[in-house]
Structures are given as C-alpha cells and as structure tokens.
C-alpha cells in the first residue's frame with residue numbers, strides 16, 4: 001500500500017504536515033509531497049480538507065472483495081527439524097483450532113519432510129487434514145523448495161489463514177511465500193483473533209520497539225499470513241483416537257539451487273541458545289555486575305540441563321549476546337523452571353517469562369518487582385546463593 005497526493009486538488013494548506021507524526025510530508029511548489037519517512041499510518045487522509053490524499057488505486061484490493069469468501073480454512077505450517085516436528089506446530093494447531101471453530105471451517109496442517117507417522121500425529125494434535133510431502137528435498141531446510149511448494153498448495157486450495165512459527169525457519173521462507181502470493185504477512189505475532197463475520201485475522205504484535213501492541217489486519221488480501229512466537233500460545237489437546245485425512249503431495253518440479261550439507265547447532269561454551277524450547281533457563285541481569293557472572297550461570301545451567309537467558313540490561317552491557325535476551329524485545333520463553341538472578345523484574349522482562357511454570361527469583365532487594373512474579377523468592381546476594389546451589393547440585397551428581 002502507498003499514498004498519493006492529487007495535485008489538482010491539493011491547496012498546499014499544510015494541514016497534513018501538522019498531523020503527520022513522522023515529518024514525512026513537505027510542501028513543494030505549493031503542493032504536498034509524501035516522502036520516504038511515511039509509515040503509512042494514514043493520519044493525513046482525514047486531515048486534508050480537499051480530500052487530496054488517497055491510497056494508490058493500483059495497491060487496492062489484491063483480491064476483489066467478492067472473491068474473499070472463496071478463501072476458506074485455517075492452515076498451520078508444521079515445521080520440522082532433522083525429521084522432528086517442532087513444538088511450535090502443536091501450539092499453532094491449538095490456536096488454529098480456535099480460529100477455525102470461530103469461522104466454522106477446517107483446520108489443516110502442512111508438513112514437508114519428516115515421516116508419514118508425524119503427519120498422523122498432527123491429526124491427533126487437532127488437524128482435520130494434513131498436506132504431507134515426504135520428498136528428500138525437504139530433509140534439510142532450504143527456503144526455495146519450501147516456498148515453492150507451499151505457494152503452490154495455497155494457490156490451489158485457497159486457505160484464508162496461514163500460520164507458521166516465528167522461528168528461524170518460519171521467518172526465513174514465509175516472506176517469500178507472501179511475496180509470491182502478493183499478500184500481507186505479520187511477523188512475530190504474540191496473539192491472534194478473528195472477526196467471525198468478515199474472517200479478518202486480528203494479528204497482534206509489539207511495535208515501535210515494544211512500546212505499543214499493534215493489531216494488524218489484511219482486509220483486502222488472502223490468505224492472511226502470520227508467524228507466531230513459539231511458547232506464546234498453549235498447545236491444543238492431543239487426542240489419541242482422533243481421525244483425519246492425510247493428503248500426499250507430489251514434489252515433482254520442485255527444485256532447489258542450494259543443498260544443506262551439514263547442520264551445526266549453535267552453542268556457546270556448551271550452552272544451547274535455543275531458549276524457546278528449553279525446559280530450564282537460568283537468567284542473569286545487571287546484578288551479575290559483569291561477564292564473569294554469566295560463567296557462573298552457565299555452570300548452573302549445565303548442572304540443571306538448561307540454558308542461559310539474560311535481561312536487556314545485561315545484553316546492553318555487552319556481557320552476553322542478544323540471542324540470550326528474554327523479554328518484550330527479546331525472546332518469549334515458557335520453561336518448566338526459570339531462575340532470575342540479579343534481575344529487577346521490569347515489565348518488559350516479565351512479559352517474556354511470566355508464563356514459566358516455576359519462577360525462582362534471587363535478588364538482594366526484597367522490594368524488587370520480580371518477587372511478585374516469582375513462585376519462590378530468595379532474598380540474598382547471588383554471589384553467595386548461586387555458588388551454594390552449584391555446590392549442592394555437584395554433590396548430588398557425585399561431584400561432576
């Protein structure tokens with residue numbers, strides 16, 4: 001979408017300049033011009049007394065409105081890694097079921113790679129249909145074949161909603177699919193809802209550095225595509241006796257110019273950085289006072305078979321890379337155990353971890369807000385408490 005000025009109507013009054021929050025409009029030779037800073041907020045549209053600002057016609061109605069109704073069904077792209085379906089797929093099937101029920105339509109999963117047995121599992125997790133392609137081309141992840149086959153299937157079956165995980169895989173190839181289909185994609189959603197009558201998907205995600213939650217709609221294009229952060233939605237119900245249809249898809253004609261030779265897991269000093277799937281996370285904040293503090297947390301994480309997270313303050317200090325950040329502008333996590341060490345509990349941190357099953361807070365300030373979110377609170381110096389924990393765990397493990 002973009003905006004344009006009808007030069008025959010514009011009087012150069014500057015009313016649009018006053019309302020533009022981005023200083024994107026200038027008056028040149030007596031008429032307004034919308035510049036590169038325009039964020040398409042559309043505040044200027046209603047401000048113009050002459051009605052000279054409008055949406056470009058060529059951007060309107062990618063799908064004529066009467067055709068929108070022919071797009072039906074909710075699809076979940078079930079990503080797999082090394083032949084195993086990622087847990088985010090089960091969360092999306094849980095959420096997809098709610099959307100499909102609200103619209104009185106079917107819920108389908110799409111699985112490329114993995115096994116037919118995995119496809120059958122997706123039915124038990126709530127899918128009515130599974131479009132399954134077990135071709136070898138999908139063994140290691142590559143954007144091109146995934147984008148090509150998914151686009152082909154969407155064009156043929158016309159689902160109104162397509163969801164995928166906001167993971168490295170989903171974020172990588174879903175934009176290609178959206179571009180091919182000339183439709184919108186809302187990345188990194190934290191909640192979804194649907195208007196039952198219009199079928200418009202209400203896609204909510206943090207915007208402007210996490211300062212607001214934006215609800216984004218794609219009312220004129222189908223399908224409506226969104227990636228959703230892992231661990232934000234609860235998994236659906238697993239029913240062993242559930243029946244559904246598995247539709248085998250042929251990958252004939254699907255090509256890949258790249259080939260995955262090897263996959264190497266990202267680890268840092270033996271600590272996995274895949275926070276979103278970790279059962280145990282030991283997080284550190286400014287209270288650690290330096291890089292060295294994280295070495296202590298890594299040791300605790302190793303003993304608990306967990307991984308290390310961090311507050312933004314610790315990341316900003318350069319004590320640990322951004323990929324460890326938990327919170328509004330970092331990762332949303334939901335482990336079984338979250339231990340917050342020297343973290344005050346600012347709301348921007350809490351939103352990323354407060355749905356953890358058990359939260360343990362270690363902080364020397366008894367008034368720290370983290371204690372209100374904690375299941376167990378330890379008021380004390382982390383430099384005493386954490387070494388004691390490490391000592392106890394080592395003793396339990398026979399001195400390892």
Ligand SMILES: Cc1cc2nc3c(=O)[nH]c(=O)nc-3n(C[C@H](O)[C@H](O)[C@H](O)COP(=O)(O)OP(=O)(O)OC[C@H]3O[C@@H](n4cnc5c(N)ncnc54)[C@H](O)[C@@H]3O)c2cc1C
Pocket residue numbers: 209210211284285286287288310311312313314325326327328329330331341342343344345346347348349352362363364365368380381382383
């Ligand atoms: C738009 C926006 C987005 C943001 N996104 C994020 C985000 O994604 N994630 C995030 O974490 N923050 C985020 N923030 C920053 C957030 O507001 C806080 O500034 C940040 O979380 C504070 O980090 P902290 O708790 O480590 O540091 P502090 O608030 O400085 O807290 C340090 C804590 O350590 C305790 N402490 C000190 N020494 C010890 C000791 N020896 N033993 C025990 N306890 C000790 C102190 O009592 C204190 O409670 C964001 C802010 C904004 C404005």
